[in-house]
Amino acid sequence: MILELDAGNTRVKWRVVDSAGKRCGGGALVSDATAGDMLEPLLAARNLTAARMVSVASPVVAQSIGFMLQRRFGIELKLAPVQKECDGLVNPYKNVSKLGADRWLAVLAAHKRYGGNCLIVDCGSATTVEMLVGGCYLGGVIAPGIGLMFKSLYSETHQVKVLGERPEVLGVAQDTDSAVQSGVWGSLVGLVAYYRGLLLEAMGEGRPEILVCGGDARQLAGLLPFECHVHEELVLDGLARVCPIIQSVAD
Numbered sequence: 001m002i003l004e005l006d007a008g009n010t011r012v013k014w015r016v017v018d019s020a021g022k023r024c025g026g027g028a029l030v031s032d033a034t035a036g037d038m039l040e041p042l043l044a045a046r047n048l049t050a051a052r053m054v055s056v057a058s059p060v061v062a063q064s065i066g067f068m069l070q071r072r073f074g075i076e077l078k079l080a081p082v083q084k085e086c087d088g089l090v091n092p093y094k095n096v097s098k099l100g101a102d103r104w105l106a107v108l109a110a111h112k113r114y115g116g117n118c119l120i121v122d123c124g125s126a127t128t129v130e131m132l133v134g135g136c137y138l139g140g141v142i143a144p145g146i147g148l149m150f151k152s153l154y155s156e157t158h159q160v161k162v163l164g165e166r167p168e169v170l171g172v173a174q175d176t177d178s179a180v181q182s183g184v185w186g187s188l189v190g191l192v193a194y195y196r197g198l199l200l201e202a203m204g205e206g207r208p209e210i211l212v213c214g215g216d217a218r219q220l221a222g223l224l225p226f227e228c229h230v231h232e233e234l235v236l237d238g239l240a241r242v243c244p245i246i247q248s249v250a251d
Contacts, residue, residue, distance in 0.1 A: 189224060
């Protein structure tokens with residue numbers, strides 16, 4: 001069995017897959033120095049033979065999990081690198097190390113699953129949008145996530161103290177709570193719509209695939225005025241592309 005982990009700024013998403021890639025369980029936990037201790041009882045009954053991880057969290061998160069895996073299972077944690085090229089997909093960054101590994105894996109997974117024309121939206125602590133045109137990765141953008149936008153309004157204003165639920169539809173509001181909710185969610189919808197428009201221009205013809213992943217994926221997808229696919233574990237899906245594991249013993 002293979003343990004796969006995606007360590008972000010606030011959460012560590014994990015799952016266990018067999019040698020054929022079939023998901024056999026998973027979950028999420030807080031991304032901090034106690035991650036290994038939190039994960040250990042969840043994996044105690046698993047017959048783990050390998051582990052791979054993508055991380056944009058503090059190095060202590062990977063260290064915590066790595067120490068636990070070595071102590072408990074005698075296996076080494078393999079960290080996903082950011083490459084210049086993988087499976088025919090070229091990283092457009094001049095300094096490839098500056099591209100977040102989670103972004104790279106999401107693009108690789110989207111490219112494998114859908115091919116040519118994709119917009120990949122990751123809704124986590126930050127919101128990222130990546131563009132694939134004709135099978136070429138053009139790059140992407142980074143914006144604050146939903147939680148950060150609400151936090152900035154809450155902490156940096158005196159009277160805009162709003163904690164509520166996502167609106168069912170976006171529109172002009174007649175009260176402060178609804179105005180903030182529509183404004184924050186609408187800003188992300190507008191961001192995605194803008195880059196979808198650029199993708200359509202670059203394509204010339206055809207229909208692009210819009211992929212949404214991350215913790216707020218389903219909430220954002222429910223507001224987008226066009227068809228999209230929710231892939232909550234898209235980043236994890238890309239791990240096998242850059243961290244292949246050949247097992248000599250069947251699970």
